[in-house]
Amino acid sequence: MLNRLLGSGTYASFDMRCMVTGQFGVGKSSLVKLLAGDIVPEGRHPTDGISLIEGRCGLDVETRSWIYIDPETYNALDVVYNKVLMTSVEEVERQESEKPFEQLPESNPVRSDDNIMTSGPSQQPLAVKSLSPQMSDSVSQRRPELKTRMQSKMTREEIRKKMEKVLKSGNYKMKVGRLIFWDFGGQYVYYTTHQTFMTFRALFLVVFDGSKQLHEIVPDVLCFPGQHMTPTPAVFLQHWVNSILTYCKVVYVGIPKILFVATHKDKVLMEDVESKREQLYNGVEELFKDHEGRNHLILTQRIFVNARDKTDPEIEVLKKTITDLTFEHPCWGEQMPNACVPLELEIAELVAEGKQILSLEDVEELNAISKVSVLSPDQLKDFLHFNHSLGKIVYFETPQLGNYVIINPLLMVEVMRSFVTDKVFWPKETRMQETFKRMSESGTIRREDLYFIWEQKDFSAILPYKEFIFNILIYLDILAEQRRYDTITGSRLPVENFFVPCMVIERNTTSFMDKECTPERAICLAFLFKGTIIPPALPNRLISACLSMWTLKKYEERTLLFSGFIGLSFDKSHDIVVCVEGNKILLYIVHKISSWLIVPDIATGVKECLVITMERISDFYQSTIMQHAANNHLFTLNIHVLRCNVSSVKRKLCRPVNGCVTNIN
Ligand SMILES: Nc1nc2c(ncn2[C@@H]2O[C@H](COP(=O)(O)OP(=O)(O)OP(=O)(O)O)[C@@H](O)[C@H]2O)c(=O)[nH]1
Ligand SMILES: [Mg+2]
Structure with missing residues (x-):
């Protein structure tokens, strides 16, 4: 399917998601902050759902060095341009000298109900030349433009200008791939929603507290995976490894890789660190010695850090290991179809403006009015499915859900967080407190209560699409209908309550x-x-x-x-x-x-x-x-x-x- 999209040339995409998992309170967020060059705050700040750290650090594709990015200069849109331009300058030059001759596809998706001409031909932008097999300049002059709600921002001129800016800055020459950290909250209630975001296109860290024994009881745990076992760090390690391997399809042998990281080294006497390291990791090996997913586990690196200390030399070892694993990952430098770039840019532009969801019609329109490249209806569907599989958008092609596209997947993180959240994060408002209490006691919530939760300022992006989002939650089995029947007639009664099993901790x-x-x-x-x-x-x-x-x-x-x-x-x-x-x-x-x-x-x-x-x-x-x-x-x-x-x-x-x-x- 991808090959069809790949038809008109590709660029190499360097992006890696580093998903940081593990028991609550073991130091995941502290570690992520250190790796991203942030200051680790004092005190305990549990993560509500998932926290994403994007655009803070990356890897130099050539020298393999760890690069910190100044958040002031980071522009998510430039990322797409950079990625295209990073695909070897020679190739860009070669493309420049080529004369593109492209044909309009037979099934042109553009409707011709209006007769306004597009702007005249512009100078062919550098890397855009091979973008479209479908549009030549002469064709684009003939193509009528639509009177539409959507506005195409990506004119050739616009892309050319931005490309030039990026070219001038020279940033692309220093080929930096992005590292995006996904910091998972470790509380039990999140366990059902986290898996929605796990993918084999990532690298996983499983963090544990190295100052504890692997088999000592974790106190104050009401609910934990493997309910009938005793809660110990070992149980949490097994849970995370099993979760990752269950929810990530194994497309490449041994991928995704899972790296263990022990924290709280400072709580162990300096002279005991090596023996403790030995003991911890021997224990981990023992735990997984018969595990079927052993080939996913990195057991050669026995990392033991103080996650609060950026000068700990083992942080460098950890960075080096993450770098090596990223470069070995088959999705690092994956070839992406150029034909998709204009639509990707249009979407990136909308996301940058704060738009989170588009109707399918809007996406179709955005594609149809593109002044650079138009994907055929089939290609557009492939684009949506492919980008869904990359985690760049969320699109389920079912009769109930297929009419909308979530263009910013972070919205789903917010949706989950809005109601699947630990007690410490429950809203203070009385009606909402009651809703959360009822949800955790009886596992039920009413539709209007959830809509009410979404009326909070934090979730205003969800509200206009509440029914669509609600249906997604049912599709993902996060919510389930409570069916009731009339005892006399046997007919089904309207659904009042919905179950949220993952919120039940009793x-x-x-x-x-x-x-x-x-x-x-x-x-x-x-x-x-x-x-x-x-x-x-x-x-x-x-x-x-x-x-x-x-x-x-x-x-x-x-x-x-x-x-x-x-x-x-x-x-x-x-x-x-x-x-x-x-x-x-x-x-x-x-x-x-x-x-x-x-x-x-x-x-x-x-x-x-x-x-x-x-x-x-x-x-x-x-x-x-x-x-x-x-x-x-x-x-x-x-x-x-x-x-x-x-x-x-x-x-x-x-x-x-x-x-x-x-x-x-
Ligand atoms: N002494 C010491 N304290 C640490 C270390 N790592 C984390 N902490 C402290 O442990 C507490 C929890 O750390 P977090 O980074 O919030 O833990 P977490 O795994 O992200 O927790 P959740 O988000 O609830 O899953 C904080 O008070 C940290 O300062 C470490 O290596 N040594
Ligand atoms: Mg955290």
């Missing part, structure tokens, strides 16, 4: 499992994951999906929705429980009298629903523009039928389902 303390879900009355299926800990986003999405299929059960006056646990009513006799235990998702089917009375077709139906949902969820993460790429087998699914003495049910349940290995226990 654990199941009801006696449902002990009293109702007994071996005499229930059968149990276990979905086993290869990793040691299931990343919470996965069961949370599964819980969302269950909530939209079945009715939430009430027991002992409480609704059975807890962190990693859900109880549902299937019908008057059957209940369903889905819960997480270590690396298993357990599905119980409970009959109100005896497991012998469980209707086999109900059991298989529920199982298949769950399997299909799990496949859909994992497919979602695996979807990529590079369809031919290898599959990620890190997360295959086994089904073990446990505690099932009902042979007819057992026989039916163990019928293999697509894509799953079925084991009988």
Whole structure:
């Protein structure tokens, strides 16, 4: 698909996202600040959601040196020009001497309802020459311009002027690729939303506190991944490695790379640092010695820093390691199609003006009125999908979502942060406090309450597109509809409440499992994951999906929705429980009298629903523009039928389902 876009020449793009993950409070933000050349503030400042540090540092493509960028001189728009110009001066010169002869495509997307001529031919700008296979100067003179809402800013003249400015500054000669730090907040509630941004086109750091023992208990943790284990730094390390490898499709062998960084070196006696380093990293090796994703882990560098001290010589070692890993990354210097540059520039210009979302019509118009290059409808769709896969825009081509394009993906970070946030960041306003309290207790929120949250100044960009954004949240299973039915007519009632499973941090303390879900009355299926800990986003999405299929059960006056646990009513006799235990998702089917009375077709139906949902969820993460790429087998699914003495049910349940290995226990 990309090849079609690549048709008219390419430029090399040097951009690297460095995603910094790890347990809360271990020093991620401090470390990122040091790496970006910022001052590390005193005291504890937890990160709300994700913080992005962009345009502060980069790597010299030729000398490999770490470059700090003065924020005063940084201009996001110049980045695109720089990138194009960085593609060897010789090539630019060669292109200059070439005579472009380009044809108008047969399916010209330009509508001819107006007859205004475009401005006359301008001098051919330097690197733009090979941009478009579709537009020659003579053609552009013939092309009628539209009376439109969108205004094309990128005239050839404009691009030429800006290119000249960048050329004159000489900045492009010092080929600097950008490093963009994604600093992830480490609190549990963010775990479901973080994965939305993870990609194999990045480098990952997993940070941990080196002054602690890997297996000592982390105090004051209510909720953490691998719920049934004891919360220790080791559990958090495993969680992050599993999350990264689950949510990043493996397109290139061993990519993305994951580098461990221990912090708090200053809390260890100087003479003990080396032995502590040895002990920590031997522990990490031991933890992952049988891990399937071992080839992603960098275990040769045993970095141990004081994340508050920029003079720590190991910060240089860390920088050097990040540099080497960036240069080894197959996406560093990736070839990007020139044909997309004009539209990219138009979009960058709008983002710089503060625009975050465009309707698809606007994008089509922007493309159609371009004075430099027009992509065909197919190319435009490819452009959108490709840029989505690069993380530059967000575009889901579904009937409900395909009419809008989020041109600044940071908006999604804001959307998530607006309501999936740790208690310390809850808004003070009374109605909103109540909304957040209800969300964390019962896991529900009303549509209008979310809209009300978006009325805050911070989220004013979301408000005009609230319905579209709301639908995205449902599509991502961050929100799930609470279905209700009229008990007399059986017809569906309008949805009032939406569930937000990731905000529920309370654990199941009801006696449902002990009293109702007994071996005499229930059968149990276990979905086993290869990793040691299931990343919470996965069961949370599964819980969302269950909530939209079945009715939430009430027991002992409480609704059975807890962190990693859900109880549902299937019908008057059957209940369903889905819960997480270590690396298993357990599905119980409970009959109100005896497991012998469980209707086999109900059991298989529920199982298949769950399997299909799990496949859909994992497919979602695996979807990529590079369809031919290898599959990620890190997360295959086994089904073990446990505690099932009902042979007819057992026989039916163990019928293999697509894509799953079925084991009988
Ligand atoms: N002594 C010492 N303190 C550190 C070090 N790294 C971080 N800190 C302190 O630990 C606290 C937490 O650091 P942050 O950088 O905010 O931690 P974080 O991992 O970003 O935390 P979250 O955003 O909540 O996930 C702050 O008070 C830091 O000053 C270190 O290497 N040594
Ligand atoms: Mg932080």
